[in-house]
Amino acid sequence: MIDTAIHATKGGESRAMAYFAERAKWRWPEFALWIGAFALAFLFPSRALLFNEVAILALFALSLDIVLGYAGIVSLGHGAFFGLGAYVAGLLAKAGAGAGLFSDPTFGLLISGIACAVVGYITSFLVLRGADLTRLMVTLGVALIFAELANRMAWLTGGADGLQGVMPGKILGIFEFDLYGRNAYLYSLTTLFLLFIVARKVINSPFGVSLRAIKGNALRAGAVGINVNRRLNGAYTIGAAYAGVAGALLAQTTAFVSLDVLDFHRSADVMLIVIFGGVGTLYGAIVGAAAFKMLYDLLAAATPQYWQFWLGLILVLLVLFVRGGVMGLVGGLYNRLTGKGGAA
Amino acid sequence: MSEASGSVLATKNLVRRFGGLIATNDVTFSLPAGARHALIGPNGAGKTTFVNLLSGVLPPTSGQVFLDGQDVSSWPVFKRARAGLSRTFQINQLFADFTPLETIGLALSEAHSEGAQFWRRAGTSRAVVDEAVAILEQLDLGDVMEHRVGSLPYGKQRLLEIAIAVAPKPKVLLLDEPAAGVPEGEREQILEIVEALPKEMALVLIEHDMDLVFRFAKTISVLVQGALFVEGPASEVARDPRVRQVYLGESEVEHHLDAPTAEKGGAA
Numbered sequence: 240m241i242d243t244a245i246h247a248t249k250g251g252e253s254r255a256m257a258y259f260a261e262r263a264k265w266r267w268p269e270f271a272l273w274i275g276a277f278a279l280a281f282l283f284p285s286r287a288l289l290f291n292e293v294a295i296l297a298l299f300a301l302s303l304d305i306v307l308g309y310a311g312i313v314s315l316g317h318g319a320f321f322g323l324g325a326y327v328a329g330l331l332a333k334a335g336a337g338a339g340l341f342s343d344p345t346f347g348l349l350i351s352g353i354a355c356a357v358v359g360y361i362t363s364f365l366v367l368r369g370a371d372l373t374r375l376m377v378t379l380g381v382a383l384i385f386a387e388l389a390n391r392m393a394w395l396t397g398g399a400d401g402l403q404g405v406m407p408g409k410i411l412g413i414f415e416f417d418l419y420g421r422n423a424y425l426y427s428l429t430t431l432f433l434l435f436i437v438a439r440k441v442i443n444s445p446f447g448v449s450l451r452a453i454k455g456n457a458l459r460a461g462a463v464g465i466n467v468n469r470r471l472n473g474a475y476t477i478g479a480a481y482a483g484v485a486g487a488l489l490a491q492t493t494a495f496v497s498l499d500v501l502d503f504h505r506s507a508d509v510m511l512i513v514i515f516g517g518v519g520t521l522y523g524a525i526v527g528a529a530a531f532k533m534l535y536d537l538l539a540a541a542t543p544q545y546w547q548f549w550l551g552l553i554l555v556l557l558v559l560f561v562r563g564g565v566m567g568l569v570g571g572l573y574n575r576l577t578g579k580g581g582a583a
Numbered sequence: 584m585s586e587a588s589g590s591v592l593a594t595k596n597l598v599r600r601f602g603g604l605i606a607t608n609d610v611t612f613s614l615p616a617g618a619r620h621a622l623i624g625p626n627g628a629g630k631t632t633f634v635n636l637l638s639g640v641l642p643p644t645s646g647q648v649f650l651d652g653q654d655v656s657s658w659p660v661f662k663r664a665r666a667g668l669s670r671t672f673q674i675n676q677l678f679a680d681f682t683p684l685e686t687i688g689l690a691l692s693e694a695h696s697e698g699a700q701f702w703r704r705a706g707t708s709r710a711v712v713d714e715a716v717a718i719l720e721q722l723d724l725g726d727v728m729e730h731r732v733g734s735l736p737y738g739k740q741r742l743l744e745i746a747i748a749v750a751p752k753p754k755v756l757l758l759d760e761p762a763a764g765v766p767e768g769e770r771e772q773i774l775e776i777v778e779a780l781p782k783e784m785a786l787v788l789i790e791h792d793m794d795l796v797f798r799f800a801k802t803i804s805v806l807v808q809g810a811l812f813v814e815g816p817a818s819e820v821a822r823d824p825r826v827r828q829v830y831l832g833e834s835e836v837e838h839h840l841d842a843p844t845a846e847k848g849g850a851a
């Protein structure tokens with residue numbers, strides 16, 4: 240029965256293969272975005288410190304997009320992993336005192352990522368126990384616990400004074416973190432780029448498809464044999480590791496860690512960024528982070544006292560009137576340009 | 584389990600309570616391999632609850648469910664699905680943002696235990712793609728396989744709801760009102776598809792449409808107020824006066840009874 244069907248539909252098969260290949264293909268706006276991002280380091284070297292902040296924020300947002308946009312887990316405490324990663328990298332760089340393995344930035348990223356993956360995996364079981372509201376509370380609670388722990392363990396973290404003596408070594412043993420932040424930006428951007436490629440690959444894999452399925456309809460996902468919770472454990476773990484690397488980048492490029500890395504506003508900002516940029520698009524995290532930082536800078540300069548008002552207003556309008564955030568706009572534009580109906 | 588062996592799906596003293604309401608009342612039931620079974624009963628008889636208990640969507644209050652002789656009472660939905668128990672839902676449970684191709688590809692990836700692979704692009708498994716296309720063509724979804732599921736006409740969505748359950752080649756397939764809401768003209772197609780399913784697949788059809796039931800089913804169980812009321816070959820059940828009384832409209836049964844047994848000049 241099946242055999243005859245296959246023979247009858249040779250065309251269908253190749254159409255299907257082409258369809259899947261097309262879906263995951265890199266499109267020109269993607270190349271443009273990354274080339275542009277790297278070019279910024281050379282076009283506007285004086286703004287490199289700001290760009291570095293954007294790249295770190297983008298990676299942090301990317302990590303939440305995996306958790307929120309793909310796994311559908313609402314987290315109000317994603318900053319816990321950002322902060323943990325920052326402290327791990329900071330403490331390592333401090334222990335290495337600017338030389339040796341512990342101060343090696345790449346090593347620092349790796350260890351921070353692994354530490355956060357472990358903590359993320361363990362806490363994922365708590366988070367997945369409940370529905371949305373419970374998840375919100377559990378993630379928030381975990382973040383608050385982390386913040387208080389960092390505050391209390393002043394002997395390790397420096398407490399309210401911050402962690403002093405963070406001395407990251409040369410990047411790959413060659414490039415020094417310069418005063419203007421160009422190397423820092425290139426370092427953060429390269430990390431973001433590599434991790435983005437990994438995330439993109441994972442999202443387009445069968446695992447990634449199953450995450451979208453779970454988010455779309457968990458009941459049906461279970462009925463086709465998907466172990467929903469185990470997949471979500473995996474996604475949450477990846478998200479935690481990514482957030483940890485973002486925190487580590489901040490610690491290394493600023494050579495400082497303060498309690499601010501675990502502050503609630505980080506968790507809230509990053510959620511705004513993901514929603515602003517477009518949930519479940521990967522690029523929304525990057526575009527959202529850039530837009531958020533730019534808006535913040537512009538508004539803070541133009542109306543130092545009321546910038547939060549304007550930022551809030553823009554956010555409300557965007558969420559109300561543009562479905563899918565900035566990426567919703569961009570996707571619509573791209574489809575109009577190329578005359579395609581597919582998703583960007 | 585003696586009563587469970589020889590049957591692909593069985594229950595023993597299955598009970599489900601919702602507060603004071605007994606939705607499933609001490610149901611002991613057995614389904615042989617390759618069965619063509621219909622589960623009927625008046626509205627509120629607990630048919631869907633029973634299916635939810637079988638598939639693991641609901642845990643039973645007491646009693647057991649056996650799949651291939653194995654006690655699966657405490658298994659979650661996904662584990663029962665992997666063990667060969669598949670189902671459709673009365674209300675479509677689909678992925679609106681997927682295409683039919685992705686949907687069936689997903690179901691097959693899971694069936695092939697490839698669903699957790701994260702380092703290759705989805706759609707690169709030739710076997711999965713070929714099989715998905717074959718199933719979609721078979722269920723008349725070939726021409727819309729790259730369309731967004733949410734924008735498909737209802738009839739096509741209903742076919743996909745069946746396709747996704749059939750794709751993993753389950754041992755047991757529970758069809759919860761597959762033709763619900765489908766316009767009269769398209770019901771025939773659904774029945775033909777159900778009739779063309781592999782002989783070895785045990786089918787349980789929950790249905791209100793007596794035309795479908797009597798055309799499809801070799802055996803029938805009648806649920807009334809959560810309990811098994813009558814069970815047996817379709818012709819006997821149709822002739823059972825108690826069944827007519829509690830559930831089937833006299834004229835409906837008369838009609839189905841008369842068709843195959845016309846030479847006897849009708850019953851009672």
